[in-house]
Amino acid sequence: MTSPAAATTPPPHLSDPDILSAIETVRADVARLHGELVRYGLVVWTGGNVSGRVPGADLFVIKPSGVSYDDLTPESMILCDLDGSVLPGTPGSERTPSSDTAAHAYVYRNMPDVGGVVHTHSTYAVAWAARGEEIPCVITGMADEFGGPIPIGPFAIIGDDSIGRGIVETLSGHRSRAVLMQNHGPFTIGVDAADAVKAAVMCEDAARTVHIAREAGPLIPIPQDRVDALFSRYQNVYGQASDERR
Numbered sequence: 219m220t221s222p223a224a225a226t227t228p229p230p231h232l233s234d235p236d237i238l239s240a241i242e243t244v245r246a247d248v249a250r251l252h253g254e255l256v257r258y259g260l261v262v263w264t265g266g267n268v269s270g271r272v273p274g275a276d277l278f279v280i281k282p283s284g285v286s287y288d289d290l291t292p293e294s295m296i297l298c299d300l301d302g303s304v305l306p307g308t309p310g311s312e313r314t315p316s317s318d319t320a321a322h323a324y325v326y327r328n329m330p331d332v333g334g335v336v337h338t339h340s341t342y343a344v345a346w347a348a349r350g351e352e353i354p355c356v357i358t359g360m361a362d363e364f365g366g367p368i369p370i371g372p373f374a375i376i377g378d379d380s381i382g383r384g385i386v387e388t389l390s391g392h393r394s395r396a397v398l399m400q401n402h403g404p405f406t407i408g409v410d411a412a413d414a415v416k417a418a419v420m421c422e423d424a425a426r427t428v429h430i431a432r433e434a435g436p437l438i439p440i441p442q443d444r445v446d447a448l449f450s451r452y453q454n455v456y457g458q459a460s461d462e463r464r
Contacts, residue, residue, distance in 0.1 A: 232308070237275050244270045244279045244411070245292040245309075251415045252281060252290050258419050260338035261287070267316040270411035271326055271333045276300045278326055282313040300327045302379075317376050324382025325407065329390070334411035336418045339403050342425035346370075347398040353428050356437045360428075361445040362452035363420045365393030373400040381405070393449065396421040 232238060248270045255261045255268065264287070269280035279295045296310040302323035304311050316322075322335045346353055346368075353368040355361055360368070371388040374380035385405050388397045395417040396406045404421050408414030431437060440448075 232305070237272070240272050240274055241277065241279070241297060242292070244272050245295045245297075248279045248281070248295050248411050249290050249292045251411050252287055254415050255336075255338055255418070256287050258422070260340040260418055260422055262339060266338045267318055267322075267336070268411055268415060269316075269319075269322045269335045272297075273333070277305070278322065280316050280319055280322055282310060283316050285313070298323065318381065320377070320379045321382035321385065321405070324379040325385055328382075328386045329407065331409070332407045334408040334414035336406045336408075336411070336414040337403065338418050338422070340418070340422035340425070342429050343368075343396075343398055343404040343422050344402075345429065346425050347400055347403050350400045352398070353425055354437060354439065355445055356431065356439055357424065357427060358440070358448055359420070360424045361440055361448035362456070363417070364396060364424070365449035365453075366445055368394050368396045368398060368404075368421060368424065371397040371399040371405075374402070 232241070248268050251268045255266050260266060264284050267281050269278050271278045277297055277299055279297055281290060282294055282296055285294065293309045294313065296313060296315040297305045297308045298315060298319060299305060300323055302320045304315055318337050325332055325335050347370065350370055352370050353360070355364070355366045369388050369392060371384040374384045381399060381402070384399060385397055389395070389407065395408060395414070396404055398404050404418060406414045406417035406421055408417055428437070
C-alpha cells in the first residue's frame with residue numbers, strides 16, 4: 219500500500235524545476251478560469267470543464283469530476299498525460315478526473331498547437347447543437363472571432379475519445395475555434411486555457427444573438443470576402459501585440 223508521504227511525492231520524471239513551475243502555473247490558471255464559466259453563465263451545477271496543456275511537457279491539467287465550482291482549487295486540479303491517464307502521486311490524483319478527459323487528451327495528442335480546451339453546456343449553443351445546426355456567420359463579431367460559421371460535430375458518447383475524434387475531425391483546417399457537438403454542446407480550443415475560455419464566451423454570445431435575430435426575421439449573410447477581411451484584421455491587427463487574440 220502506498221504511504222501518505224509517497225502519495226504526495228511527484229514521480230521522478232517530474233523533478234525538473236521548470237516543468238514543476240509550469241504545472242503550478244497551469245493549475246492556478248485552470249482553477250481560476252472555471253470561475254469564468256460560472257461568471258458568464260455557461261455552466262450549471264458541476265457540468266463543463268476547462269483544461270490546459272503544460273508548456274514543455276506532454277501533460278495537461280483538468281478539473282475533477284462532479285466537484286462544485288466553489289470547491290475548485292489549484293491543488294484539486296488533476297494532472298494527466300496525453301493518454302488521459304492521471305499521474306499518480308501528484309496533487310489531486312486521488313480524485314476521478316472529468317468525464318471528458320479522454321476527449322481533451324485526444325485533442326492535445328492530435329492538435330499540437332492547442333494549449334487549452336473548454337466544454338460548456340451554455341444554453342443557446344446547446345440549443346443549436348440539439349438541432350444539429352451550425353451557427354451561420356451573420357454578425358461581424360463571429361467573423362472576427364471564428365472566421366465563419368460555428369460548425370456542428372458528430373454525435374458521440376461520453377466516456378472514450380469519440381468526442382475528441384469528432385472535435386479534431388471537425389476543426390482541423392477550419393478557422394473556427396468552437397464546435398457544437400450534435401445533441402451535446404460546445405467545445406472550444408485555444409492557444410492556452412484562457413483563450414479557449416474566451417472562445418466559449420464568444421460562442422455562446424453568437425449563439426444567443428443569431429438565435430434572437432432569426433426569430434425576428436430573415437438573416438442577412440455577410441459576403442465571404444468581408445468575412446475574410448474582418449477575420450484577418452481581428453487576428454492580425456486588433457488589440458495589443460501581446461494579447462494573442464485575448
